[in-house]
Amino acid sequence: PAAGSATTVDALIVGAGFSGMYQLHCLRDRLGLSARVLEQGSGVGGTWYWNRYPGARCDSESHSYCFTFDKELYEEWEWSERYPEQPEILRYLNHVADRLDLRRDIQLDTRVKAARWDAGANRWLVETEAGERFAATWLITAVGCLSSANVPKIPGLESFEGDWYHTGQWPHEGVDLTGKRVGQIGTGSTGIQAVPVIAAAADHLTVFQRTANYSIPAHNAPLTREFKDYVKRNREPLRALMQSTPNGHPFAIEDRSVHDLTPDEREAVYEAAWEKGGLQFRATFRDLLVDKAANDTAAAFLKRKIRQTVKDPATAALLANIDHPFATKRPPIDSHYFEAYNRPNVSLVDVRSDPIERITPTGIQLRSGAEHELDIIVFATGFDAMTGALLKIDITGRDGLTLKQAWEAGPKTYLGLQVAGFPNLFTVTGPGSPSVLCNMPVAIEQHVEWITGCIAHMREHGFARVETTPESADRWVAHVNDAADATLLPMAGHSWYLGANIPGKPRVFMPYAGGMARYRRICDDVAAHGYEGFEFAAG
Ligand code: NA7
Numbered sequence: 359p360a361a362g363s364a365t366t367v368d369a370l371i372v373g374a375g376f377s378g379m380y381q382l383h384c385l386r387d388r389l390g391l392s393a394r395v396l397e398q399g400s401g402v403g404g405t406w407y408w409n410r411y412p413g414a415r416c417d418s419e420s421h422s423y424c425f426t427f428d429k430e431l432y433e434e435w436e437w438s439e440r441y442p443e444q445p446e447i448l449r450y451l452n453h454v455a456d457r458l459d460l461r462r463d464i465q466l467d468t469r470v471k472a473a474r475w476d477a478g479a480n481r482w483l484v485e486t487e488a489g490e491r492f493a494a495t496w497l498i499t500a501v502g503c504l505s506s507a508n509v510p511k512i513p514g515l516e517s518f519e520g521d522w523y524h525t526g527q528w529p530h531e532g533v534d535l536t537g538k539r540v541g542q543i544g545t546g547s548t549g550i551q552a553v554p555v556i557a558a559a560a561d562h563l564t565v566f567q568r569t570a571n572y573s574i575p576a577h578n579a580p581l582t583r584e585f586k587d588y589v590k591r592n593r594e595p596l597r598a599l600m601q602s603t604p605n606g607h608p609f610a611i612e613d614r615s616v617h618d619l620t621p622d623e624r625e626a627v628y629e630a631a632w633e634k635g636g637l638q639f640r641a642t643f644r645d646l647l648v649d650k651a652a653n654d655t656a657a658a659f660l661k662r663k664i665r666q667t668v669k670d671p672a673t674a675a676l677l678a679n680i681d682h683p684f685a686t687k688r689p690p691i692d693s694h695y696f697e698a699y700n701r702p703n704v705s706l707v708d709v710r711s712d713p714i715e716r717i718t719p720t721g722i723q724l725r726s727g728a729e730h731e732l733d734i735i736v737f738a739t740g741f742d743a744m745t746g747a748l749l750k751i752d753i754t755g756r757d758g759l760t761l762k763q764a765w766e767a768g769p770k771t772y773l774g775l776q777v778a779g780f781p782n783l784f785t786v787t788g789p790g791s792p793s794v795l796c797n798m799p800v801a802i803e804q805h806v807e808w809i810t811g812c813i814a815h816m817r818e819h820g821f822a823r824v825e826t827t828p829e830s831a832d833r834w835v836a837h838v839n840d841a842a843d844a845t846l847l848p849m850a851g852h853s854w855y856l857g858a859n860i861p862g863k864p865r866v867f868m869p870y871a872g873g874m875a876r877y878r879r880i881c882d883d884v885a886a887h888g889y890e891g892f893e894f895a896a897g
Contacts, residue, residue, distance in 0.1 A: 359474050359485035369393040369813070370484055370494035372470050372751070374460075375404020376451070377500035377786040377802045380425065383458045384810040385496075389817070394494075395460075396486065398469040402460075403451040404502050406444055409548075410532075411525035411738070413555035414444035417547065417637060417691050418797045420581070421589040422608045424450060426597040427803055431457060433590045441578045441636075441691075472752040473497055475781060480822040480897060482782065495822070496813060499748055500786045503794050506746025508860060509737050510543075514717040522735040525552060533734070535559040541722055541730055543714070544738030545571050547690040552738055554698040562703045564730050566722065568710050569687075569852060570680040572660045576691040577635030604873030606800030611641040616652035628659040640685045647845045653683040660684060667696040673706050674699075686850035688794075743854040744789040744868045745769050755780035756825075768857070768866030772826035772834045772891055773881060775805065781825040784809045789868040790838050794855070796874040804874070808881050812889060822897035830891035841872035 369385045371378045374397035385393045399407045416423050420437035434457075435450060442450070455461050469487040476483050482497040507526040509515075515522065523533060525548045540560040542549060545567045557563045589596070600608050616624060631639040645652040661678040668674035677696065698704050712724045721732040745765065753761040759779045764770065771777050774791025775784055786805045787793035793801035816824055842848050847855060848867055857863035870877055884890050 359472050359483040359491055364483060364491035364493040365394070366493045367392045367394045368494065369496040369498060370482065370492050371395045371498045371500055373397060373404055373500035373502060374399070374402040374455075374464050374466070375406070375500065375502055376425075376799055377502070377806060378404070378498075379451070379454055379458070379460050379464075380427075380802060380806045381498055381500055381786065381809065382460050382463055384806055385813065386463060387458070388810065389814055391813075393463055394492065395464040395500075396468040396470050396484075396492075397464055397466050400466050401448075401452070402455045402464060402466075403448045404500075405505060406447045406451060408505070408528075409526050410444055410528040410530060411523075411548065411552050411736070412535075412559065413551040413553075413693070414525075414528075414548075415441050415551060415578070415693075416447060417441065417576070418607065418799075419636065420446075421585075421596065422600055422606075422797055423447070423799060425454065425799060425803065426593060426600070427807075429593060432593045436586055437581060437589075439578055439580055441576050470751050472754075473783075474754040475756055475783075477756060480782070496782050496784065498784045498786060498809060499751075499788075501747035501751075503744045503747075503787050504741040506742040506750060507737075508740050508742050508746075510739055511861075512714055512717050514723075517719050518717050518721075518735065519719045520721075520733045520735065522737065524737040524739070525549075526741065535734065537561045538733040539731060540564070540734045540736060541566060541732040542736040542738055543709075543722075544740065545569065546738065546740055547688055548740070549738035550690040550692045550695045552736065553704070554692070554694045556736065557698045557701055557704045560703070560734075562705070563698075564705050564707055564722075564732070566707050566709045566714065567676065568713075569682075570677055571687065571690055572657070572680060572684050573690045573692045573695050574632065574637070574639045574660070575635045576693050577633075578693055600797065600800050601804075601878065602875055604875055605637075605795060606797035606874045607637060607641075609638050609641055611644055613644055615645045616643045616649070616655050617645075621655075624655055625659070628656065632659075632663065636691050637689065640689060647685055647847065650683060650846060650849075653685075653846055657684045664696055668699045670699070676706055676708050682850035682852070683846045686847050687853045687855075740854055740859055742860050742863070743857070744787075744794065745857070745863075746860075748785065748788070753780065753783070755783070766864075768864035769868060770831045770835050772830040773877075773884070774870065775809065775881075776824075776826040776831075776892070778826050778828040778831045781823045784812075789866075790834055790870055792870040792872065792874050792877045795869045795871055801874060804878050804881070808885065811885055812892075815885075815889065816894065819894065820896055821894040823895040824889070824892050826892050833891075835866075837872070838870050839867060841870055842867040845871050847871055 368391035385391045420442040484492040507524045543566045664678040769789035771790040774788040
């Protein structure tokens with residue numbers, strides 16, 4: 359991008375989801391900078407603007423899946439359910455935009471195409487798809503971790519005569535599934551949410567499963583008046599609790615080992631957690647994610663639940679044929695997922711043993727030659743996680759180095775927040791941050807506040823440039839690897855945490871598994887020590 363006729367702002371933020379909106383608020387309203395958000399969607403909300411598939415809802419509990427930095431904002435919003443549905447979260451984020459008066463600095467329908475560091479002027483030059491130009495001292499990407507849809511390249515898709523949709527790009531007007539034969543590929547968190555809802559609407563649903571998955575019932579329900587009042591009265595302790603836990607949820611991990619209990623006692627703990635529902639299940643013992651023998655006990659319990667729920671033994675066996683330890687892939691939670699297989703209009707196809715060979719004009723054909731006739735194909739096939747959306751922007755840093763080149767062998771950041779060679783660029787929830795292993799708003803508030811603090815520090819000292827060093831990034835990548843290796847997480851060889859779901863993507867364990875609370879302490883220490891690992895320069 360060239361500088362000519364560029365709109366100049368202090369900070370340019372890409373994306374208007376949770377991250378981008380809070381970043382705008384912090385920079386504009388707390389630091390007094392001029393800031394602009396560029397958002398490709400026609401509305402704010404990010405993930406929750408795009409993911410409108412049947413059954414889309416959050417796996418974090420509603421009272422924890424929101425901003426907690428502002429007392430009034432927290433107390434005035436009332437969630438209706440334990441796990442909010444997509445439309446309600448989108449309403450919330452629109453409320454935030456209005457309440458903080460953010461819209462006047464958010465430019466919708468604007469896709470950022472390229473960004474180039476202008477070393478002479480210490481600024482970023484940014485160009486949009488429509489050819490609009492911006493110049494900004496700071497460029498902050500708030501593009502989300504799970505926002506670049508992955509539609510697998512299956513031969514023949516273009517010949518399909520029915521309709522097909524990726525769950526993350528679901529049509530806003532909805533899809534009428536009445537009387538339709540629907541095929542759904544994918545049984546991750548998304549697929550597991552979608553199955554029961556699609557099954558209830560469609561004539562027939564065929565689920566194509568490559569990797570069987572654990573799932574825990576959400577036991578979603580409307581919130582009682584009493585709970586809503588409790589939430590309103592307890593913002594501060596809830597916020598403190600969320601900030602103190604490794605995963606940012608409002609529940610602590612029990613400080614006991616699986617091995618401290620007898621098998622019967624353990625069973626009772628699992629049963630109670632199952633009845634309670636949700637992600638708390640993984641908080642029942644401290645060693646579930648670090649000790650394979652401990653994990654095996656949870657895995658056995660969950661597989662047994664599948665076999666007890668699903669009536670057809672062959673279907674149950676396929677669903678329970680899970681080969682990764684519990685919670686080493688993102689553990690889904692569901693509303694009647696396994697029960698859906700007891701419906702006469704739902705069938706399960708194992709595409710591990712008989713892979714999808716091609717898509718034909720009338721459906722999906724497997725390697726064995728078996729054909730499944732379909733009117734609609736739903737791709738619940740996930741995302742090019744953590745790096746996909748960033749690499750879609752053509753970013754060129756110092757000395758002509760592109761982000762693609764810098765990350766050829768896998769993403770490298772310091773704290774998930776900065777990349778060596780890219781001054782004044784901050785990546786909210788970047789690879790190397792704990793965000794995707796954490797309740798997202800908790801991670802986002804921390805990242806955004808830390809970035810805001812760093813920019814304030816620069817202004818105080820009259821610095822024009824901040825950049826992390828290659829040594830700091832190398833050290834952080836090594837620490838991220840060590841943190842992952844201290845857990846069972848790398849045992850799921852096929853997870854998007856590793857980039858393994860995208861053909862050709864380098865296999866690097868991307869999220870920081872050392873826990874959000876620890877990460878926060880590290881970031882605070884870095885700042886307290888004069889932003890150790892970053893170099894500042896005056897103009
Ligand atoms: P995920 O968790 O990446 O799940 C994608 C699913 O799609 C998973 O079951 C994949 O099987 C399957 N998949 C992907 N490509 C194919 C092909 N080519 N053939 C068959 N099956 C395929 O994405 P989600 O959207 O469910 O969840 C993403 C995150 O959003 C989630 O973790 C939460 O944090 C929110 P595989 O396991 O690769 O064998």
